[in-house]
Amino acid sequence: xxxxATFMIVSREDVPLYEADLGKxxxxxxxxxxxxxxxxxxxxxVMHAAQDFVEERMWETNGMYLKLVDRFNDLYTYAWxxxxxxxxxxxxxxxxxxxxxxxxxxxxxxxxxxxxxxxHTPRTPIENEVFDRRVRQAARRxxx
Amino acid sequence: MASTSRPSVSASAMSYLLLVMVRDYHxxxxxxxxxxxxxGAQLGARLAERYTKDRPRFTEHTEVxxxxxxxxxxxxxxxxxxxxxxxxxxVYVLTDVAFKWMSGLRPFGGDTEEESWALMxxxxxxxxxxxxxxxxxxxxxxxxxxSVSQEPTSQSAxxxxxxxxxxxxGCKFTVRLAAGLGFGGVA
Numbered sequence: 001x002x003x004x005a006t007f008m009i010v011s012r013e014d015v016p017l018y019e020a021d022l023g024k025x026x027x028x029x030x031x032x033x034x035x036x037x038x039x040x041x042x043x044x045x046v047m048h049a050a051q052d053f054v055e056e057r058m059w060e061t062n063g064m065y066l067k068l069v070d071r072f073n074d075l076y077t078y079a080w081x082x083x084x085x086x087x088x089x090x091x092x093x094x095x096x097x098x099x100x101x102x103x104x105x106x107x108x109x110x111x112x113x114x115x116x117x118x119x120h121t122p123r124t125p126i127e128n129e130v131f132d133r134r135v136r137q138a139a140r141r142x143x144x
Numbered sequence: 145m146a147s148t149s150r151p152s153v154s155a156s157a158m159s160y161l162l163l164v165m166v167r168d169y170h171x172x173x174x175x176x177x178x179x180x181x182x183x184g185a186q187l188g189a190r191l192a193e194r195y196t197k198d199r200p201r202f203t204e205h206t207e208v209x210x211x212x213x214x215x216x217x218x219x220x221x222x223x224x225x226x227x228x229x230x231x232x233x234x235v236y237v238l239t240d241v242a243f244k245w246m247s248g249l250r251p252f253g254g255d256t257e258e259e260s261w262a263l264m265x266x267x268x269x270x271x272x273x274x275x276x277x278x279x280x281x282x283x284x285x286x287x288x289x290x291s292v293s294q295e296p297t298s299q300s301a302x303x304x305x306x307x308x309x310x311x312x313x314g315c316k317f318t319v320r321l322a323a324g325l326g327f328g329g330v331a
Contacts, residue, residue, distance in 0.1 A: 012287075058201075059203075062200040062201045062202070062203050063200055063201070064200070064201060081201065082193070082196070082197075082201075083192070083193075083196030083197075083199070083201045083202060083286055084189075084192065084193050084196065084285045084286060084287075085286075085287060108197065109197075112193060112194055112197060115190060115193050115194075116190050116193070116194060118186075118190075122186075122189060
């Protein structure tokens with residue numbers, strides 16, 4: 001199970017399309033829930049800040065996987081950019097670039113299915129439950 | 145079925161769909177053409193997303209245009225663009241001498257040869273509008289804001305109608321990149 005991770009998809013025009021907290025399951029005590037809430041806010045903040053680095057790094061390479069783009073204390077931000085300019089960001093507390101790459105690749109496939117759906121309006125948030133489920137499954141599979 | 149080939153769409157199903165669609169929107173005149181173009185743009189954007197999945201990202205306008213003329217055209221229209229011209233100031237002309245989507249078009253309907261020919265060319269323009277939209281959608285989704293106009297062309301003599309004399313229609317697409325466009329992911 002992923003220790004601490006949040007995953008986000010941002011479109012080319014900086015519209016957030018999807019966000020998921022992939023961390024461990026909800027614990028019973030309320031203080032733990034409170035801590036998770038704070039952590040979630042911090043994660044979001046760190047990822048938004050990392051976008052500047054993503055934009056810089058985008059121009060330095062023509063590969064899709066940008067690997068590690070930013071680091072905040074013990075939180076690492078990895079990024080993947082599609083040819084269409086859509087960005088995937090993953091905030092993780094471990095350093096394992098290859099797992100992240102295969103995770104991004106799989107999510108790219110899932111994202112494509114959503115994008116190809118004629119009933120999905122481009123550049124709008126992805127509310128598809130199947131997509132959400134599959135992303136979480138992929139996370140569990142790639143980050144055991 | 146132990147098939148490992150890529151899923152594919154029946155070409156004839158695609159032709160029939162195009163035929164009915166273009167015919168319906170053609171009757172709506174100018175508005176119909178605009179709608180066809182917009183539908184094409186949405187399709188083109190999706191196709192481009194899909195076809196660029198497994199290749200490195202683009203770093204220059206020209207790379208995008210070249211990819212469109214080769215890989216994209218091959219996947220979408222069954223062949224590569226036959227000729228690419230540019231004025232090096234943001235205008236590209238892509239020429240396809242035998243455009244697949246117009247391959248079934250023949251002069252039809254009118255009382256005279258000229259009328260039939262004109263009807264055919266008018267329909268070809270609607271096909272071209274849809275295809276132009278596809279090209280625009282693809283280019284825009286890869287960062288190149290542009291406008292695309294179409295011009296169906298014919299290699300046959302002006303009023304040739306017999307099967308032997310008639311050569312399939314082609315199409316010329318003119319792509320005009322938006323002014324002041326720095327190639328960028330943020331349009």
